[in-house]
Amino acid sequence: MRPGPAAGLWAVLALLAGGARAQVLPDAAGATVGQNIQPNAQQNTDPPGSLSGRVINAVTGGPVRGASVSLVNYQRGGNAQAATTDGGGTFTVASLPPGEYVVAVNHPGFQGILGLPSPNQLVTVASGQESSGLTMRLMPGGTLSGKVVDDGGEPVSGCPVYVLGPGQNGASAAYSFRGSASTNDKGEYKLDLLTADRYVVYARCQEWLPVERPLAVWRPELIEPRESWLPVFYPDSPSPEGAQWVTVLPGSELAGIDFHLRATSVTTVSGTIGGIPAGIQPNIQLIPADAALDAALGYGASFDLATSTFRFQMVPPGSYRLIVMTNPSPSQTDSISYASLFVSVGRARPAPLFVQMRLGITLTGRVEQPPSADTGNVVMLNSLQSPGRQTPKAAPLGYLHFMPLTPSAFANFRQVEVRHDGTFTVQGLTPGRYKVVPQIASQQPNSLESVQFGSTIANHGVIELVEGASGALTVRMGGSPVLVGASLADAPAGSHGNWTVFALPVDGSATAFGQFMTGTGKSGDSVRLQNTSTGKFAFVAVEMMMAGVVQIERLNQLLRERADAVEIVAGLDQTVNPKFFTNDEIEELAMAYLRGEAR
Amino acid sequence: MRGMAISAALALLTAGIAAAQGSISGRVVNSVTGAPLRRAEVSIVVDGRTDLRGTAPTDGDGRFVCRALPAGRFRLSAQKTGYAPMDYGATRPYMSGKVIPLAAGEQKTGLIIQLPQLGVLTGTVSDVDGSPAPRVAVQALRREFQRGKAAWTPVGWANTDSDGRYRMFHMLPGKYVLSAKKYDQPPPLLPSAPEPDGQAGRLVYATTYHPGTLDRQEARSVVLGPGETVENLDIPLLQSRPIILEVQAELPGAAPEPPQPTADGNPPETPPQIIQQGPFVQLNLVQRNSNAPGGSQFGGGFPLGARTAFNDLEPGRYVLYAEVTLDGRLYAAREDLDLSGGSLVVTLRFSPAVDLAGHVRFEGTRESATGSRVFLVSGDGSGRQGAEAQVKADGSYVLKNVPPGLWDIGFEPIPKGGYLKSMLLGDLDVLRADMNVTAETNAPLEIVVSGAGASLTGKVDGGLARQVVAVPEGELAGLQSFYVVTTVDEKGAFELKAMAPGEYRLYAFEDLAYGAWFDPDFLKPYAERGTPVELKAGDKPEVTVQAIGAGVAR
Structure with a gap:
C-alpha cells in the first residue's frame, strides 16, 4: 500500500506553494509540523540516488539561472534539500535517500500569474540511480515603466510612483500596495519583478x-x-475612481505609463492627539474621503512624540478622514485606542485639530456549547497550541476571529482565545463591521448556530460596532455535528490524481486567516472533510501540488465563482461534488482574468 | 535676545513699508545652455540679516520679481531640483555672491542667476561570469578633507537595475571615483557563528572600483562637468578571499581574586564577571568609506562571554565598537582594525563609560549659559552621535555615559561676534588636540566661550577677487574649524569677524570651489601671495591682500 503523506508535510507543502501567508491546517489528529517519523532501517542502508533537472522560463522557454530548488521527502517530511540552478538552468541534488520527493522551485523574478505558485512536482528517486529529465516551469513577472512630466513638459525627478493591486483578502481593503519606484533625473521610473x-x-x-x-x-x-x-492616477485622474486598470502580462515589458502633473494649492493639516500615552507613536493617516477608505491611499504624517502633535504637509483641497490608531500589538490589546475625524481642507490652512483618542472597544461573552458536547474531552489542534500554554487545565476551547469588513477605516483584525469555560474577552476593537468566525476545536466537529450581540441576533455572524459600543456577545455552537464528504469520482483523467478539496466560503471570508474546510484524496475516492463548519460554500478540488492557490484571494474568487454554492447545515451527512481544476486550468483561468476575459 | 531681534526687524519693516516700493527682477538660467529655468525658487535676504527673507518663483521664461522691497543691501540666491544652488554673483555653488544695493523705490532689473545643472554618472556592473549584476550598490566617492586629512568620502549612491545598469544623477560637478559591491542575499546584517573550517578557497564579493580594481589607488577618476552625463562607467565585480573576524568579549578585572569569606562570615560581594548566558553585547562593525547604503554598518549582538563572528569581510579599515550594560552601568569597547586577509580573533576589553563633567564659562559677553548645550560626535569616522547635555544656569553640565574613544566636542550657540576660546580636559587643550576618553578620564572638561573675537578689515589689491580665505597657521594649522571664508564686496573690501585670535594667512581668490582651501596641496603654490596676519582679541587691523586671478586658482 502506498503510504499517504505525513500530515506534517501538509503544512510544508502549503508553505512551499503559497508563500509565507499559507496556513493550511493539517487534519485534527495530525502530527506537528516537521516531525519525523522514525525512518526504517531499510531506508538507511539503501544506496542513495540523485535527481537532476532543468528550470525554464514558461514564456520564453529559456533557462532560468539562480532559481532555488528544494526537495522535501513526501512520506517523511523533514528538512528540505536545496540546490540552485546554473547558467543553463540545470540543477543536481546528489545523495538522496530513495523515496518520493516534492520538488518546489522559486526565483524572486518569477512570481507566477497573480502570485500563483509554480506547481510542485512529485518525483521518485530510486536507490542508486540518477533520475534526470525533470523540467520545472517558472512563470515570469513583468516590468512597468513610464515617465512623469510637469505642466510644462519638464521631467519631474524624485517622484514616487505607486502600484496598487486589488485588495489581498477581499474583505477589508479595495487595494493593496504592491510596489513603488522613484523617478530619475529624466522623470523616468521602472518597476521590475512585478507579478x-x-x-x-x-x-x-x-x-x-x-x-x-x-x-x-x-x-x-x-x-x-x-x-x-x-496626485495622478493613470491615465489622468486625481482619484482612484477614474483610474484605468493596467495589466502586466507574464514576461511583458509595459512601457509608456506616463503621468502629466498639474500644480495645485496645498496646505498643512496639523493638530494634537489627546488621550495617548506619552512616547507612543500612533499610526496616523489622512485618507481621501471620496475614495474607498483605503489605507493604501493615505497620506502619512510627521509626529512629534514629545508633544503628541502631528502634521500633514502638502495636502490638496478636498475631503478627508483622519484615522488614528495605536499600534495593535498582539500582547497589549488593552491599550489600543483609536480616533476618526472628518476633515475638510480648502485653500487656507485649517485651524489645528484636536483629536481625542478613545480606548478600544472591549467585548466580553461566552461560547455556548450544547450540553451534549463533552468539554472534558476537548483536544486542541497541535497547530493552534501556542508555546508556553501547554498546561492541560488551561487549554482553551479555541479561538474567535473578528474579521473587519469593507469599508473599514482601521483594518483591525483581532483574534481572541476562548477560555476553557467558554468565556472570552476581546479588547482593542475599533468601530466597524466584523464577521465573527469561531474556530472551536473539539473532538466532534461542531457548528456555529448563532451569534448574539446584546439582544440582537447577528445576521451571518456579522456585528456592527459603533464608537463606545459595549455589550455581551454570545456565540452558540450547534449541537449536531457537521459532517461533509466529497466525492472525487468525477475527477478528470490525466492529472497526477492527488486532489485537495477546499470549501471556499462564498463571501471570501476564509482567505483572511487561512482556515479552510478541507480534505485530500485520490481520483475516485470519497473524502471526509476536516475543519467543518456551517455556511455557504463553493467546493473545489485542486491538484494537491497546487494547494496554495486558495490562499490568493482573487484566484480563490475565480474558483469559487465557477463552482456551485452548497449550504452546509449541521446534523446531516452531506456529500458534495467538488468542481475540479487542474493546474493548467487554473493557469488558464488566471490568464483569462488578466486579459479581461474572466471577472 | 531672540525677541529683541524680531521686534527690531519688525520696526525696520514697519518703517520700510511706506518706502517698500522697490523691486529686483531678473532671470534664472541654465549656466551652460542659457535656457530659462521655470519653477526655480529665488530667495532674497537682507545682507547680514539672514532672518529677513523672501522668496519668488520663476515663470516659464525664467523670470522672477522680488517686490515691495525697502531700500537696502540685499543678496539673492536661486535653487531648483536638478541644479546646484547659486548665489547671485557667485561663480561656484555654495560660495557667497554679490551684494545688491537698492535705493528707495528703485526698480532693479536684468539680474541673471546661472545655475549649473547637476550631472549623471552611469554604467553597467557585471558579475564575475560577465553577466549583468542586478541590485548592486554603487557608490561615488569624492576626495574631501576630514579632520585635516584627505579622505575619499561617499557622496552618491545608486543601485543597479535588473539589467545591471545604474544611473547616479543630480551629481555636483567634480572629480569622482566609483565603486560597487554586491551583497549576497540576505545581506550580512547580523553577525553569525564562526564558520567551520574547510571554507578554504571560498571567495566573497569585494568592493570593486571602476574600471575593475580592488585597489582605490588604481581606480580611474571621472571628471564631471555641469549638466554632463558620463557613460560607460562599467564595473566588473571582483572577489577576494573572505576575512573571518571572530569577536569575544571580556570585562576588565574578569579574573577576580577567588572569593574569600569575609570576617563576619557573610558571603563576599561578587564583582561582575563573564557568564555564559550573559547580558547582551551590542556590536557594531563600521567599514570606513564603504559601499553600503547608509555607511556599511554590520550590527548585531551576542551574550557576554560567548563568541560571534563576521564571516565574509573584505579587506579594509573598520571600527568595531560594542556596548553592554551591567548592573545599570554602561561598558564600552572599541577596536580599530585594518584587515588585509586571513582570520583573526579580537577580544573586546570593556571599560566603564565615564561621565564627563565641567563648566562653560563666558568671557566678554553678557550671554548666559542658559539654553546652550554641549554635545559629542565620534571622531573615529563612524559618525555616531555621543552624549549631549544642557548647560545649567551656573554653567555646569554633565555628559553622561561617554564610552571610551575619540570624541569631538560641540558647543552651541556661540554668541554673536564670539568664538570658542578654550576647551581643557584637565591640562590637555582639547580644542587643538584630540580628546581620547578612557576609563581613567576623570578630569573636568572646562569650556571658555569668549564674546570678543578678533576681527580685521581688508582690501584686495592687484586684481579681481571674490573670496578671501583665512587659513590658520602656527598652533592652529590644519584645524578645520579655524578656517574662515568671507566675500569681497564690489569695491574690493572685505571684513573678518568673530575670529579666534592666532596666526592666519589670507588668500584672495577670484574663483574657488567650496572646500578647496582645506587641501594644503592646493594652497601651497600660492603661499607667497598670501598675507600673514596675527590676530589678537579686540584688535582690528587693516590689511591688504594680493588677488590671485581666476586663471591660476583652478
Missing part, C-alpha cells in the same frame, strides 16, 4: 513648489508649502 496582475498606478509627487513670499521675518517653523502637485 503578472492588474494594477492601479499613481504618481504622488509631494514636491514643495516655489511661491511668492514677501520679504519678512523668516520663521522656518511657520513656513509651510503652499503649492505642490495633484
Whole structure:
C-alpha cells in the first residue's frame, strides 16, 4: 500500500506553494509540523540516488539561472534539500535517500500569474540511480515603466510612483500596495519583478513648489508649502475612481505609463492627539474621503512624540478622514485606542485639530456549547497550541476571529482565545463591521448556530460596532455535528490524481486567516472533510501540488465563482461534488482574468 | 535676545513699508545652455540679516520679481531640483555672491542667476561570469578633507537595475571615483557563528572600483562637468578571499581574586564577571568609506562571554565598537582594525563609560549659559552621535555615559561676534588636540566661550577677487574649524569677524570651489601671495591682500 503523506508535510507543502501567508491546517489528529517519523532501517542502508533537472522560463522557454530548488521527502517530511540552478538552468541534488520527493522551485523574478505558485512536482528517486529529465516551469513577472512630466513638459525627478493591486483578502481593503519606484533625473521610473496582475498606478509627487513670499521675518517653523502637485492616477485622474486598470502580462515589458502633473494649492493639516500615552507613536493617516477608505491611499504624517502633535504637509483641497490608531500589538490589546475625524481642507490652512483618542472597544461573552458536547474531552489542534500554554487545565476551547469588513477605516483584525469555560474577552476593537468566525476545536466537529450581540441576533455572524459600543456577545455552537464528504469520482483523467478539496466560503471570508474546510484524496475516492463548519460554500478540488492557490484571494474568487454554492447545515451527512481544476486550468483561468476575459 | 531681534526687524519693516516700493527682477538660467529655468525658487535676504527673507518663483521664461522691497543691501540666491544652488554673483555653488544695493523705490532689473545643472554618472556592473549584476550598490566617492586629512568620502549612491545598469544623477560637478559591491542575499546584517573550517578557497564579493580594481589607488577618476552625463562607467565585480573576524568579549578585572569569606562570615560581594548566558553585547562593525547604503554598518549582538563572528569581510579599515550594560552601568569597547586577509580573533576589553563633567564659562559677553548645550560626535569616522547635555544656569553640565574613544566636542550657540576660546580636559587643550576618553578620564572638561573675537578689515589689491580665505597657521594649522571664508564686496573690501585670535594667512581668490582651501596641496603654490596676519582679541587691523586671478586658482 502506498503510504499517504505525513500530515506534517501538509503544512510544508502549503508553505512551499503559497508563500509565507499559507496556513493550511493539517487534519485534527495530525502530527506537528516537521516531525519525523522514525525512518526504517531499510531506508538507511539503501544506496542513495540523485535527481537532476532543468528550470525554464514558461514564456520564453529559456533557462532560468539562480532559481532555488528544494526537495522535501513526501512520506517523511523533514528538512528540505536545496540546490540552485546554473547558467543553463540545470540543477543536481546528489545523495538522496530513495523515496518520493516534492520538488518546489522559486526565483524572486518569477512570481507566477497573480502570485500563483509554480506547481510542485512529485518525483521518485530510486536507490542508486540518477533520475534526470525533470523540467520545472517558472512563470515570469513583468516590468512597468513610464515617465512623469510637469505642466510644462519638464521631467519631474524624485517622484514616487505607486502600484496598487486589488485588495489581498477581499474583505477589508479595495487595494493593496504592491510596489513603488522613484523617478530619475529624466522623470523616468521602472518597476521590475512585478507579478503578472492588474494594477492601479499613481504618481504622488509631494514636491514643495516655489511661491511668492514677501520679504519678512523668516520663521522656518511657520513656513509651510503652499503649492505642490495633484496626485495622478493613470491615465489622468486625481482619484482612484477614474483610474484605468493596467495589466502586466507574464514576461511583458509595459512601457509608456506616463503621468502629466498639474500644480495645485496645498496646505498643512496639523493638530494634537489627546488621550495617548506619552512616547507612543500612533499610526496616523489622512485618507481621501471620496475614495474607498483605503489605507493604501493615505497620506502619512510627521509626529512629534514629545508633544503628541502631528502634521500633514502638502495636502490638496478636498475631503478627508483622519484615522488614528495605536499600534495593535498582539500582547497589549488593552491599550489600543483609536480616533476618526472628518476633515475638510480648502485653500487656507485649517485651524489645528484636536483629536481625542478613545480606548478600544472591549467585548466580553461566552461560547455556548450544547450540553451534549463533552468539554472534558476537548483536544486542541497541535497547530493552534501556542508555546508556553501547554498546561492541560488551561487549554482553551479555541479561538474567535473578528474579521473587519469593507469599508473599514482601521483594518483591525483581532483574534481572541476562548477560555476553557467558554468565556472570552476581546479588547482593542475599533468601530466597524466584523464577521465573527469561531474556530472551536473539539473532538466532534461542531457548528456555529448563532451569534448574539446584546439582544440582537447577528445576521451571518456579522456585528456592527459603533464608537463606545459595549455589550455581551454570545456565540452558540450547534449541537449536531457537521459532517461533509466529497466525492472525487468525477475527477478528470490525466492529472497526477492527488486532489485537495477546499470549501471556499462564498463571501471570501476564509482567505483572511487561512482556515479552510478541507480534505485530500485520490481520483475516485470519497473524502471526509476536516475543519467543518456551517455556511455557504463553493467546493473545489485542486491538484494537491497546487494547494496554495486558495490562499490568493482573487484566484480563490475565480474558483469559487465557477463552482456551485452548497449550504452546509449541521446534523446531516452531506456529500458534495467538488468542481475540479487542474493546474493548467487554473493557469488558464488566471490568464483569462488578466486579459479581461474572466471577472 | 531672540525677541529683541524680531521686534527690531519688525520696526525696520514697519518703517520700510511706506518706502517698500522697490523691486529686483531678473532671470534664472541654465549656466551652460542659457535656457530659462521655470519653477526655480529665488530667495532674497537682507545682507547680514539672514532672518529677513523672501522668496519668488520663476515663470516659464525664467523670470522672477522680488517686490515691495525697502531700500537696502540685499543678496539673492536661486535653487531648483536638478541644479546646484547659486548665489547671485557667485561663480561656484555654495560660495557667497554679490551684494545688491537698492535705493528707495528703485526698480532693479536684468539680474541673471546661472545655475549649473547637476550631472549623471552611469554604467553597467557585471558579475564575475560577465553577466549583468542586478541590485548592486554603487557608490561615488569624492576626495574631501576630514579632520585635516584627505579622505575619499561617499557622496552618491545608486543601485543597479535588473539589467545591471545604474544611473547616479543630480551629481555636483567634480572629480569622482566609483565603486560597487554586491551583497549576497540576505545581506550580512547580523553577525553569525564562526564558520567551520574547510571554507578554504571560498571567495566573497569585494568592493570593486571602476574600471575593475580592488585597489582605490588604481581606480580611474571621472571628471564631471555641469549638466554632463558620463557613460560607460562599467564595473566588473571582483572577489577576494573572505576575512573571518571572530569577536569575544571580556570585562576588565574578569579574573577576580577567588572569593574569600569575609570576617563576619557573610558571603563576599561578587564583582561582575563573564557568564555564559550573559547580558547582551551590542556590536557594531563600521567599514570606513564603504559601499553600503547608509555607511556599511554590520550590527548585531551576542551574550557576554560567548563568541560571534563576521564571516565574509573584505579587506579594509573598520571600527568595531560594542556596548553592554551591567548592573545599570554602561561598558564600552572599541577596536580599530585594518584587515588585509586571513582570520583573526579580537577580544573586546570593556571599560566603564565615564561621565564627563565641567563648566562653560563666558568671557566678554553678557550671554548666559542658559539654553546652550554641549554635545559629542565620534571622531573615529563612524559618525555616531555621543552624549549631549544642557548647560545649567551656573554653567555646569554633565555628559553622561561617554564610552571610551575619540570624541569631538560641540558647543552651541556661540554668541554673536564670539568664538570658542578654550576647551581643557584637565591640562590637555582639547580644542587643538584630540580628546581620547578612557576609563581613567576623570578630569573636568572646562569650556571658555569668549564674546570678543578678533576681527580685521581688508582690501584686495592687484586684481579681481571674490573670496578671501583665512587659513590658520602656527598652533592652529590644519584645524578645520579655524578656517574662515568671507566675500569681497564690489569695491574690493572685505571684513573678518568673530575670529579666534592666532596666526592666519589670507588668500584672495577670484574663483574657488567650496572646500578647496582645506587641501594644503592646493594652497601651497600660492603661499607667497598670501598675507600673514596675527590676530589678537579686540584688535582690528587693516590689511591688504594680493588677488590671485581666476586663471591660476583652478
